[in-house]
Amino acid sequence: MKQHILILGAGFSGMWSALSAARLLDKNNRSDISVSVLAPQAELRVRPRFYEPEVHTMKAALDELFAAVGVNFIKGSAQTIDTTNKRISYNDNQGQPNHVTYDRLILATGSSVARPALPGVNQFAFDVDQIEQAAKLESHIKALANQPDSAARNTVVVAGGGFTGIETATEMPERLRAALGNDAKIRVVIVDRGQQIGAALGENISPIIAQATSELGVEWRLGTAVTGIDADGVTLSDGQRIEAKTVVWTVGVRASSLTEQIAGERDNHGRLHVDANLKVMGQADIFATGDVAYAATDDQGNYALMTCQHAIALGRSSGNNAAASLLDVAPIPYSQEKYVTCLDLGQWGAVYTEGWDRQVKLVKDEGKQLKTQINTQWIYPPVADRAIALAAADPLIPVVA
Structure with a gap:
């Protein structure tokens, strides 16, 4: 046998x-x-x-x-x-x-x-962890155009400012405009416990993330966390509320x-x-x-x-x-x-780093070209x-x- x-x-x-x-x-x-x-x-x-x-x-x-x-x-x-x-x-x-x-x-x-035991997280939060969940998010974004124009409809909150959260958030302005039109007053907000933009990715890359998200119009709420989610928005640990029809969970x-x-x-x-x-x-x-x-x-x-x-x-x-x-x-x-990172930053481009201390080697268009190669060629199976x-x-x- x-x-x-x-x-x-x-x-x-x-x-x-x-x-x-x-x-x-x-x-x-x-x-x-x-x-x-x-x-x-x-x-x-x-x-x-x-x-x-x-x-x-x-x-x-x-x-x-x-x-x-x-x-x-x-x-x-x-x-x-x-x-x-x-x-x-x-x-x-x-x-x-x-x-x-x-x-x-x-x-x-x-x-x-890992979804925590927070009110509404399972009922109202999307994620991009598995293909089925990511497809639900995509269908939801496309269907937003069928809802009445409002600040909540036009707002996406991304819980978590790590790698996945940043890539998801920086892609969102383009995805929202494709669904809602170029004139829609869109808003994308990253909620993160860290005290500095992109803190989880290190001090070398943080200023680049700050620049890219600023130019894309992506906001940060630092030093806070989502404590509750409902059909119309999120409540934060500092007591503030953000009206949003779309919440994406990327933490843990x-x-x-x-x-x-x-x-x-x-x-x-x-x-x-x-x-x-x-x-x-x-x-x-x-x-x-x-x-x-x-x-x-x-x-x-x-x-x-x-x-x-x-x-x-x-x-x-x-x-x-x-x-x-x-x-x-x-x-x-x-x-x-050898350890490298290549972080997609939406229409702004991407940033490529080398080493565990993330030494920046490529940014913007050069970084984006490499990220595109990685995502469309390098990580796919052999023939x-x-x-x-x-x-x-x-x-x-x-x-x-």
Whole structure:
């Protein structure tokens, strides 16, 4: 009976785990080990782009790619992890219970926005975390034109001034004008607990964010937070109210709840602590990758962030090392010393930085050109050609050079 590497999740880390495991098996001429991906859809949903319009197009089918490299796809939703019997229970595409066993498990089930227990947040707030939610926001924005003109109709409040909040807010003026017309008196407000614009992204990038949002007409409410949401607006922690028909929640991210079924230490985002080969600490047969892994990127005290950039490299490493553990060949420790950011700032442009201290390298149009390349080319899957796809999954290939 073949040994089995099972990957839960078909996001960036799950897809690259599958390709990387298949690569190492191919390299060692081993056909006695199978690789499977269990996920609700055989598609990569390009989550870093969900702040943009036309969100329904931001996915890439994986059927042909998996078939080209010999990866099995199991359509279903994982429910429970039995680490003793190495068994995953899942609901199949008909909603019926089923199960599958594994010899090595790679948990790549990602993360989701963490909505707090605030009045109205679940009923009235949108988000850009999953494609379905982002599509609801897009439909809502397009439908605003059917409502009577008012300050509330023309106002969007974005809760959170981190990466996602800034990209969402700076895209909003253009999206609102497309829906409401160029003469509409639109208003976009970012509500953030920080005391400085873009504080979460560091002092080097903060002045650029301030300049871009000012020129776009995006307002900031600093040192405060949203404490309640209703159909007509938000209440802030300082007692003020903003009338708004559109509220987008971008605060806080939490690793998949499936991590809670695996014994191990977790960080404050729920990510499992892993060793240098991405094996879960204390587990002999389980690897964690992407947004569910708390992994050191280097020996300088830096850890992978919950981003596409880190998920790609984490996936290549986890797939390779899970396969290596069955082949009895040396693993390749995960390492990702170079860190960059490219923050979209709407019609103003973008800003590109390098290093954990975010040294600014490109701004405005030059930054936007790079961001467009990243969003439309670099983060998409390789073509469904066996040789090309397997070569692209080499864990020693840097995500950013």
